[in-house]
Amino acid sequence: MIRAFVVFALCATAASAETVRIATYHTELSRRGPALLLRDIARGQDDQVNAVLDIIEAAEADVLLLLDVDWDFEGRAVMALRAALSDRGLTYAHHVAPSPNSGRVSGFDLDGDGRLGRGRDALGYGRFMGDGGMVLLSRLPLGALTDHSDLLWVDRNPDARDVLPPGAEAVVPLASVAQWVVPLSVGGHDLSLITLNANTPVFDGPEDRNGIRNADELGLVADLAGTVPVPVVLGRSNVDPFDGAGDRGAMADLLNHPALQDPVPRGRGGGGDGHLGDPALDTVAFEGPGPLRVDYVLPAATLRVVDAGVIWPAPGDPLAEAAGAASRGRLVWVDIAFP
Template sequence: MRVAALVLLLPPAARAETTIRIATYAAPLSRDGPGLLLRDILSGEDPQITAILGVIDHVAPDVLVLTDIDYDAGGAALAALSDRLQHPYPYRFTAAPNAGRQTGLDVDGNGRTGEARDALGYGRFFGDGGMAVLSRYPIDATKVRDLTPTLWRDVPGAVLPTLDGAPFPSQQVLDVLPVSSASHWIVPVEIGGVTLSLLAFSATSPVFDGPEDFNGLRNRDELRLWEAVLDGAMGPVPERPILIGNANVEPFDGDGLRDGIAEVLARPDLQDPAPRSEGGEQAANPDHHGDPALDTADWSDDGPGNLRVSYVLPARALTVVDAGVFWPAPDDPAAGLLGDDQRAAGPHHLVWVDLRQPAP
């Protein structure tokens, strides 16, 4: 077993006091309608939620970004989820996403309105598959910078979709559509007198479109928004930034504009801890080019195969102590948390990075 796997078994109290575990998890905490997630959490009988809770308890992040959790205005589902953990999180943050917020326009160009694809971001209802942050350290919600409303056309270097030389689906849509399909937040977390800034987001899938490449271009520009933030083109550069969330694209395999994430990974102001797992390595797709140990999603039964789509990319100035993906090998005792088929908690795996607490 790798050293990373051994460290992963340690609860928060057993880790070094100066180490902070930052994680992101695209856990499938979205349901078919509003209120159903809260119902399933409170019931205590949903096997998928039980598996997700087991993974979070096992990895025990100090700060966790969830990128597929239904939003409700009171944060009731998020609070209920936290309360079911062995060690509930004292600090929580969520805000309204673009997902499911209807536009009244034909966003996908199929001649109809009011469908899931006609929202500001894909969603069957308002808040479908939103985002949230759980933390053991204080979050000052008054200092959160919410870039979720940023118009796609206003992103520096944005490439808007066209079809046969005309704006797609229409100029009217492109005049009001934000680049963020769910949420883009800059969340300050205060740790021992030092601020870490989570650049948290959940990008659209780069597929399910046509020759105009609407989703592929939007996915690319959701990353380009963060590049603009880090370059100082969207206001002050955040303190000690950590780019974190589900980019839904990787640099070697799968669909999407791979150059976007490749450029982000190559930025000199960020570092890639390259979190790995034994499970991903053993489940390698023989036709893929990337390192399978870095994969974070298991779509081996259908779709594009296993891909690296979730990332935790700390600022270069921060010190990385360890990193990993919770994807145990089948013979690892921890694999039982993921069920007999290793997928009880969904296709995505939790990604974590341990940082040395920076001095004030």
């Protein structure tokens, strides 16, 4: 739903404008096997699925990047998800969901445990092909996708071969899930949506394979933001600017990119013992490292942001129970005004 509002100048003249809400949400809808997500959505009785739908319905985003949504060859899970949202009055006429790298067999023992074919041996972590993919939903027209998901990691960073088994550098991509650039048309204005779904920087060894890959993924997103017209970065970096694991320098480079702005969306947040970051900016309720800010919507510096937020309701809020039952992640949204 494109929102109309009026901006009043000091001279008492007024100009109408429209806002578009762009959001990202790490849903944790992935399941333990193929077709299970489709089953749970189709039945309409899964508490977690329904809680995720409650959060999406409350957000009323015009453009929404959903992370951790299982992919299937015929796209049935995504179609079922769109139908469930349509039943709630949210019609997303456009979507993008090509096959991800997650769960795709690599043929190598990438984690070095002596066994092949396990989740951490895939091109991107996944127990089956398409495990934990992503989908971009939009009420507004989308242009032709540019897919950087096949870019080899070693082509981005030649030193990647040092943390991979011999020969694996020829098949392992930089993108652990996927890396897209999708044009978005808003009433004559063209934006470039740059997805962000970086590898977790932990669960490896002293070689820091996951941490290096995460930083390189953030670096690619930063480079894309400097080359495409009117960039809007959205998704999960898996790095907090102040707390937790990961290359905070790579995260700072993205947040301080001259082509982008950080609207610092705020919610109630979680806060963690000894944390340095503002708890109101937290976007995920991790158990080990505690709540962190790892999900972002970063519009182009040239765009006018009029509002932003994180759906992290306070206890007693009607949406609080759904937010906790849906996912450890919290939906992040930004409203952008267009004359």
